[in-house]
Amino acid sequence: MRLAWTLGLFRSELSVTFRRWRTLALLAVLAAVPVLVGIAVKIETSDGGSIGGGGPEGGGGPAFIAQVTNNGLFLVFTALAATLPFFLPMAIGVVAGDAIAGEASAGTLRYLLVAPAGRTRLLLAKYVTTLTFCLVATLVVAASALAVGALLFPLGEVTTISGTRIGFGEGLLRALLIALVVAASLIGVAALGLFVSTLTSSGIAAMATTVGLLITVQIVDQIPQLHAVHPYLFSHYWLSFADLMRDPVYWDDLVKNLGLQALYAGVFGSAAWARFGAKDIAT
Template sequence: MSPADGAASAVRAEAAASGPGTAVRRPSPLWTLSLFRSELTVTLRRWRTLALLGILAVLPVLIGIAVKIETGGGDGGGGGDGGEGPAFINQITNNGLFLVFTALAATLPFFLPMTVGVVAGDAVAGEASAGTLRYLLVAPAGRTRLLLAKFAALLVFCLLATLVVALSAVLVGAALFPLGDITLLSGVTVPLSEGLLRALAIAVAVAVSLVGLAALGLFVSTLTGSGIAAMSATVGLLITVQIVGAIPQLDVVHPYLFPYHWMSFADLLRAPVPWGDILANAGLQGVYAAVFGSAAWARFTTRDITS
């Protein structure tokens, strides 16, 4: 389904609701929902998006096979108490559910945000380069509603991409390693059912970590009419921020970078859960979303749409 098809279906839905000869009126909530659904459908039906989700699904498979080969299927060593990937890897052979945490820790620094950055960068610029953006605005939704629909679709995609990694890791972990009661990083043992709930909570926390980048990518997408340029710029900014975050001499700016609290999801594997860093991460992503979302709105509502 092309962007033009999605736009056409949304416009037809509003036209049907209005009826022939009806004057243009304020968009109804049903129209807004239809616009959001159209945006999400178009995003998920793009071959590029499906390919990126496929890569995310394969990564836990590669990690699980690598751990299986490395350990020869034997019991792994005891895990550390840190929140990094290696501590999770040490636990995978004892409990396959730890593959979820390892896969998310491995994909969060680059693969997950790169996927979100590509989709976000293409959100507006892709429509402009395809010549469908002006056609979308023929519908009585207005630029603000269209931008909100695109951002909402991006938020859903952030969650979907994270769940793809988590679900793939659960299936691979169950196939290659034993599942059972899980020993948290703090040493407390909880039943498998609670472990699965914590895995779901961690997936949501990781998705929240991508919100700031999604807003940044959407803003970049409003600055150009080239989808490729917007995607490249968004991924380039991601790499630049990661490099800045790795330079000790620039530690004064580290707390203001959107990836600063990304690994805080590991705190959900402790009992009781220390919420400080998790909430700080949510707050930081909210600030990025507010700042760059507002910038995207200011740019998109004032620019000349010529394509």
């Protein structure tokens, strides 16, 4: 009975989240980024020129964008590299920040807790819904990029960052794996946003605070004098997904990234649970 109620609560949260105009608008913006990047690359190379900043030894987004004209599949990697530093985490921050605070500001949180859901199950349903949005948002970017890449550029064998060549099918599988890794890279942001959401009854304040923290962390990550703290920032290893395009795959930074995200999820998820459990819903 409890499992059925929990699943019902999760389905309800999914339905509410993905039917909101704000959520649909965020997904539309994310889908538009690969379109803009693809068109920009097509225009830039229409006279036979090339996009600078890449090559087999480059790594990351710049290396990918240099390969887009040769293989449209690289638009998937380029779009993910372009959206991961800001657009994707911002969208996650908006959804996570509004999860609890939005219900409180709308006056619906107390009614949700009247039902036999319990605070823990409600919080878990909110977090799983946010993680689902992480996955959907990432796949929207990847699918849009794949469609635009196929329309504007040729498809075929894929040249890895290491300079070796793999078949298109294997390249497509690696693109899917990269999308999954990018989605997993956002679970720390989701937990942070959910924690912030339990601290206030204003959805706008929670969303703004979460996005502000995202920007602050990424600024800190770019200051050389603070290099000692860089490995502990949730965004530090985000672009390590490029290592999946090496042959063989370089796993060290990927494992560090996933471990760091799990740590942030554990710490801020526990903090959110402790705060929400003691929160006065009547106020």
